Amino acid sequence: MKSIPDEGREGEGKGASDTGDMAPSGSRSTEAEGMEKEEDRESLMMELTRLVQKVVKQSSWWERKGIDYAILASAFLSLPAAFLLLGSSSGLLFALGVLVMGTAHAIITFKGTHLATHGLLNESQAWAEFWAVFFIEVCGAFTARAGVHSHIKLHHAHTNILGLGDSSTWRIPFLPRAVYLFLAPLTVPILTPLVALGMLKDYSLVHAMRTVLMVSLGLYSQYWLLVNISGFESPASALLCMLLCRALYSMPYIHVNIFQHIGLAMFSPTRRPKRIHQMTHGVLNLPRNPVLDWTFGHSLINCHVEHHLFPFLSDHMCLKVKPIVSRYLREKKLPYQEEAYLSRLRLFFHKYQELMVLAPSITELVGVQ
Numbered sequence: 001m002k003s004i005p006d007e008g009r010e011g012e013g014k015g016a017s018d019t020g021d022m023a024p025s026g027s028r029s030t031e032a033e034g035m036e037k038e039e040d041r042e043s044l045m046m047e048l049t050r051l052v053q054k055v056v057k058q059s060s061w062w063e064r065k066g067i068d069y070a071i072l073a074s075a076f077l078s079l080p081a082a083f084l085l086l087g088s089s090s091g092l093l094f095a096l097g098v099l100v101m102g103t104a105h106a107i108i109t110f111k112g113t114h115l116a117t118h119g120l121l122n123e124s125q126a127w128a129e130f131w132a133v134f135f136i137e138v139c140g141a142f143t144a145r146a147g148v149h150s151h152i153k154l155h156h157a158h159t160n161i162l163g164l165g166d167s168s169t170w171r172i173p174f175l176p177r178a179v180y181l182f183l184a185p186l187t188v189p190i191l192t193p194l195v196a197l198g199m200l201k202d203y204s205l206v207h208a209m210r211t212v213l214m215v216s217l218g219l220y221s222q223y224w225l226l227v228n229i230s231g232f233e234s235p236a237s238a239l240l241c242m243l244l245c246r247a248l249y250s251m252p253y254i255h256v257n258i259f260q261h262i263g264l265a266m267f268s269p270t271r272r273p274k275r276i277h278q279m280t281h282g283v284l285n286l287p288r289n290p291v292l293d294w295t296f297g298h299s300l301i302n303c304h305v306e307h308h309l310f311p312f313l314s315d316h317m318c319l320k321v322k323p324i325v326s327r328y329l330r331e332k333k334l335p336y337q338e339e340a341y342l343s344r345l346r347l348f349f350h351k352y353q354e355l356m357v358l359a360p361s362i363t364e365l366v367g368v369q
């Protein structure tokens with residue numbers, strides 16, 4: 001079992017440390033007050049960590065790892081049935097095949113990739129790298145290096161810090177809101193490998209070749225199985241089916257990524273708040289949803305706050321500590337932000353210009369520090 005460090009592991013805690021530079025300057029008494037407040041803040045995160053650590057220690061392997069492994073395994077085990085259903089001449093069975101294949105692909109590439117990115121699928125470093133390459137490159141058609149860097153070193157380490165982890169990479173300001181929110185997501189399966197290809201110029205030849213090989217292996221093996229198991233006769237129809245299955249959950253994928261951070265507090269890189277304030281003000285949970293909980297994992301849906309505070313917890317453990325974390329934050333008068341999916345969608349549709357086109361304003365949590 002991995003322990004839960006107060007500030008997360010390398011990259012996840014760096015830059016988001018509890019040693020922000022917001023301490024007030026001035027008279028000696030003000031300094032003393034500042035130090036007292038700082039001690040309070042330190043103890044908040046430490047106290048919450050202790051509560052969470054206690055739950056983790058009392059949890060079985062099945063709760064800490066097994067449940068998430070089982071969900072991932074079920075996605076892989078459903079693939080043979082999906083390929084057979086996709087070969088059916090019945091429209092209904094074919095549609096069921098698309099649903100099964102699309103859902104399995106989403107579980108593997110959203111939930112699996114996210115857990116692998118955090119190194120949560122194995123204790124050893126070598127295996128963690130293996131799973132990152134398998135899930136991100138073979139299954140997700142992206143580069144493991146860029147995926148881990150942008151998620152761990154930027155998104156987690158600098159959550160909602162302007163210019164670093166402010167989710168601005170998700171903005172495409174020239175697209176009209178309806179196109180961005182409802183049509184553009186369908187191109188994600190095509191754009192993902194193309195963006196990865198564009199990144200290879202900065203990689204060593206060996207590294208670039210490995211990525212090309214792994215991404216090609218993932219794409220070609222699905223294509224080969226569609227032709228040889230499902231019986232697709234033309235390359236175009238097999239490719240179209242791949243696109244359909246891979247794009248099935250693209251829309252919520254884009255939505256989830258923008259709903260949980262954009263529009264919330266954003267901070268200046270030079271005046272960043274304490275970690276507990278950064279995460280409670282800058283992260284939002286969506287409510288529980290059986291489909292999204294399975295495909296994305298609790299860390300990305302209804303326990304995103306818990307995940308940002310404790311990025312070493314698996315999806316199921318985030319769910320288990322959620323009542324403790326939410327109660328603690330509310331008791332301490334800290335925000336615990338939750339909002340319904342459709343409510344966020346409505347907000348982003350109506351305030352698209354403000355949220356997704358114009359630069360976000362900086363929030364400085366002076367006073368609540």
Ligand SMILES: [Zn+2]
Pocket residue numbers: 114118151156307311
């Ligand atoms: Zn994460």
